[in-house]
Amino acid sequence: MDNTVNSALKMKRKAHKRFSEWVWVIFRACILIGLSFIILYPLIYMISCSFRERSDMNDPTVMWIPRHTTLSVMRETAEAMDFWQTLQNTLLLNIGCSIVQVYSCALTGYGFARFSFKGKKLLFGIVIMMILVPTQIISLPLFFQFRYFLGSPDINLIDTMWTMYLPAMTANGIRSGLMIFIFRQFFKGLPRELEDAAYIDGCGPFMTFLRVMMPNALSAFLTVFLFSVVWYWNDYYISAVFFNNTQTVSTALYNLDSILAQRIFGDATIQLDAREQVVWKQAGCLISIAPLLIMYMFLQKYFTEGIERSGLVG
Amino acid sequence: MKKQRETKHPRLSYERRKSLCGYGFISLWLIGTITFFLIPLGKSLWYSFNTVTIEPGRLNMKWIGLSNYRAALNKDPYYTDYLVDTLIETLWKTPLILIFSLFIAVILNQKFKGRGFARAIFFLPVIIATGPVFKIISGDMESTGNNGSAKFSTMFSTDLVGDLMRFLGIYNISPRMTEFITAVADNVFGIVWSSGIQILLFLAALQNIPPSAKEAAQLEGATSWEFFWKITFPYVSPFVLVNLIYTVIDSFTNPLNKVMERILVFQNQDINYGLASAMAWIYFVIVLAAVGIVTAVVNKFVYYEVE
Numbered sequence: 001m002d003n004t005v006n007s008a009l010k011m012k013r014k015a016h017k018r019f020s021e022w023v024w025v026i027f028r029a030c031i032l033i034g035l036s037f038i039i040l041y042p043l044i045y046m047i048s049c050s051f052r053e054r055s056d057m058n059d060p061t062v063m064w065i066p067r068h069t070t071l072s073v074m075r076e077t078a079e080a081m082d083f084w085q086t087l088q089n090t091l092l093l094n095i096g097c098s099i100v101q102v103y104s105c106a107l108t109g110y111g112f113a114r115f116s117f118k119g120k121k122l123l124f125g126i127v128i129m130m131i132l133v134p135t136q137i138i139s140l141p142l143f144f145q146f147r148y149f150l151g152s153p154d155i156n157l158i159d160t161m162w163t164m165y166l167p168a169m170t171a172n173g174i175r176s177g178l179m180i181f182i183f184r185q186f187f188k189g190l191p192r193e194l195e196d197a198a199y200i201d202g203c204g205p206f207m208t209f210l211r212v213m214m215p216n217a218l219s220a221f222l223t224v225f226l227f228s229v230v231w232y233w234n235d236y237y238i239s240a241v242f243f244n245n246t247q248t249v250s251t252a253l254y255n256l257d258s259i260l261a262q263r264i265f266g267d268a269t270i271q272l273d274a275r276e277q278v279v280w281k282q283a284g285c286l287i288s289i290a291p292l293l294i295m296y297m298f299l300q301k302y303f304t305e306g307i308e309r310s311g312l313v314g
Numbered sequence: 315m316k317k318q319r320e321t322k323h324p325r326l327s328y329e330r331r332k333s334l335c336g337y338g339f340i341s342l343w344l345i346g347t348i349t350f351f352l353i354p355l356g357k358s359l360w361y362s363f364n365t366v367t368i369e370p371g372r373l374n375m376k377w378i379g380l381s382n383y384r385a386a387l388n389k390d391p392y393y394t395d396y397l398v399d400t401l402i403e404t405l406w407k408t409p410l411i412l413i414f415s416l417f418i419a420v421i422l423n424q425k426f427k428g429r430g431f432a433r434a435i436f437f438l439p440v441i442i443a444t445g446p447v448f449k450i451i452s453g454d455m456e457s458t459g460n461n462g463s464a465k466f467s468t469m470f471s472t473d474l475v476g477d478l479m480r481f482l483g484i485y486n487i488s489p490r491m492t493e494f495i496t497a498v499a500d501n502v503f504g505i506v507w508s509s510g511i512q513i514l515l516f517l518a519a520l521q522n523i524p525p526s527a528k529e530a531a532q533l534e535g536a537t538s539w540e541f542f543w544k545i546t547f548p549y550v551s552p553f554v555l556v557n558l559i560y561t562v563i564d565s566f567t568n569p570l571n572k573v574m575e576r577i578l579v580f581q582n583q584d585i586n587y588g589l590a591s592a593m594a595w596i597y598f599v600i601v602l603a604a605v606g607i608v609t610a611v612v613n614k615f616v617y618y619e620v621e
Contacts, residue, residue, distance in 0.1 A: 028421055035418070036435045038506050042451040043438075108343035115336025123340065126347060132602060133355065134567040136574055137594040140581055141354035141361070144373065170346020180343070205335040234445030254446045285447050296441050300434050303441075 043293075049282035050074055057275045077283040080263035081252045087291070090233065090248040093161060097168040098228035101179065102221055104171035109183025110209055114195070124184075130177030139241045146242065163242035164232075174231050174238065179224055186220045187213065222302050226295075233292055253288045256281060362591035373587075382592035393593055396572040401600070404565045407505065411561050412554060415509040419516035420546070433517075440510035448507065449570055508564065512557045519553040520546065551616045558608055566601045573597050 044064070049057075050073060052066030059067060078084075112124055146163050149155040157163050167173045171180060194216065198208040214221070236250035243251065252259065260280050265272055296303065337344075362382055364375040386393050422433050442448055523545065531541050565571065577597070580590035 025426070028424075028426070032421065032432050035506055036432065038503055039435055039438055104342050104346075108340050111336050111339025111343075115332055115339065117333035117336040120336070123344070126352070130347070130351060132563060132605065133351075133598065134574070134594070134601075136567075136577060136581075137358050137591075137598055138351065138354035140587060140590070141357035142350065144357075145349070145354060148372075167346060167350045169342070170350065171343035172346040172350040205332075206338070209339075230441050231444060234442075234447075236446045250446050253450070256450070281450065285450055289442060289445070289447050292441050296434075296438070300437075303437060 046282045046286045049279050050077075050286045052279065054272065054276040054279045057279060058273075073279050073283050074287065076264060077260075077280050078287055080259055080280075081249075081256070081284060081287070082247065083249075083252075083287060086247050086249055086252050089246055090250075093164055093248060094229055094232045096161075097164050097173055097232055098225055100165065101168040101171065101173045101176060101228055102225045104169055105176055105179040105224070106183045106214075106217065106221065107209070108171045109180045109185075110187050110213060112180070112184045113187035114192075127177050127180050130172070131175075131181065132177075135174075135238060139238065143241055158242060159244050159246055161246075164239075174228075174235055179228065182224060183217075183220070186217060190216060219302070226299060226302055229295070230292065249288050249291075253284060256284045260284070358591045359595060361587050362595050364588050366587040368585070378588070382588045383596065385589055386593045386596060390576075390589075390593075392576055393573070396576050397597065397600070400566070400571050400573050401604075404562060404604075407501070407508075407565065408558065408561045410501075410505055411509050411512060412557055414505055415512035415557065416516050416550065416554075418509070419513050419520055420542070422513070422517055423520045436513055437510055439507045440514065443507050443510060508561075511560060511564075515553050515557055515560075516550060519550045523549045555609065555612045555616055558612060559605055562605055562608060563601070566597075566604075 048064050048066065051069050051071065052062070052073075053068040053070050054073070056062045056066050056068055061067075108127075112120065112127070143158070146157040149157045157166075164173070167176075190213065194212050195208050198212045199205075203211065234250055236248075236254040239248050239251050240254065260277070264280060265277060360375070363377060363379060364382075365378050367374045367376075418436060422429065422436065442451075527545050527549070528541075531545050536544065568574065573593070577590050577593045580586045580593065
């Protein structure tokens, strides 16, 4: 008797549990799908707009799927942005700077993680300051510093890649404070025995870093490198300050309005209203982030799993 | 006596050598930081107390004390308004972003079909949101009449949020409320798009919760509600601080925010470097104070596992 009541109660509880689980699954699905849509919406809109003719913009029946597909908008935009030359500039800057910056930041982070020296606290305070100070504060003095490099009026580094490479080489590039911080956390998390063994074998600290620590830190290196590539790719503020004539993908995109106005909308023979211009703008956006998106598709797990393993946690 | 010194000496030199190595490792950064960070920082502070004029080959300074600061706060018609706006916006957006990203991280940490795909989508803003594309996505559409919730509505050529409210029968109960709901709907976009890194960090923290804690909770028969507040939240709390600071800095240093834009006007168009520097420094000091206060307050509620 007691048993049957008990089991009936258990069944009831189980059914209740199953029901609430079910509700949760549906609720979760709704939230995820809805929010995914919010995130993907601009991308879908971009793709949808970039491959349609401008007349479709004023066609009320066209929402997502264009009635007249065309590649010419893409081609015209790429031409106006001088895309291949721009892409080449960007990659040269991007990948080069990211590589040097990852190395210099790793060295610095390792120094802060494993050695004790006088003034370490103060110096690490400066690293934190680097994270906190907005670039806008120092961009102007930096500009003059590069314009008259080493105080000499003859050395003008503006418009050369040195303006990006020099800070990157010395661990002072874009968001390098954050990168030093990440590396410090990461190296602190590695066991000390690794190095002790190398020291006993008579390995110097720099060799130890190269031979023992770096191979162990490979996944952290890759993650930081990928983030660095993204940050350099997306930077338009610093590039715009230091480059007048050299164009990167981001600065081209930043100036997209004026570029388009000059190269495409300037043609007096065709009248384009604001809605029609969107086609070219969206095409510009799409080709500017396409390389990043492709990279993300293939290396997604390094972005997401790398952080988990980089020791930033714990 | 002699022997003692002999044994003492090599140890001292070993420590010395190690500390020298430390300097060696950070020397590259030290050189860079002095030339590309500390000196420019000092110079910009110096500019802010001067009238700066450009002459070929050099900058001319004339000491005017605090006049630039006074001009920024009292005379400029926009600066203080923008400053207050930005502060208020950060104040209400930051908690929303944190709650939202923790919620999403908890969901993305559960097991379900298509989880990898969902994660890939939610981290997508990490890649895009720092760039100029985001500026165009979120700002430029205004010129075409597609902004915020209206943007989503264009595809159905209607006012989606308004329709929803009418459907629920709450449209125009009070214009204030309608406005508020529309504002929240407008900002869902901004909040979702600025939570990428935060979700990533929270998710990493969630995965670091030791399985033993979960087992213990299960054995004790904790409900998921209790589990969240008694297990998940304490473990994640240090990351609330990290994320909080990150969010505050991210929104303050965003080149798209109005204060920054106002500063850049004086840097690039009106060429008043002294005033621009003064504005930047006022702003920076406020940011620093905000981060300091937040850290001090939140640190009291954070649970650190004893190491």
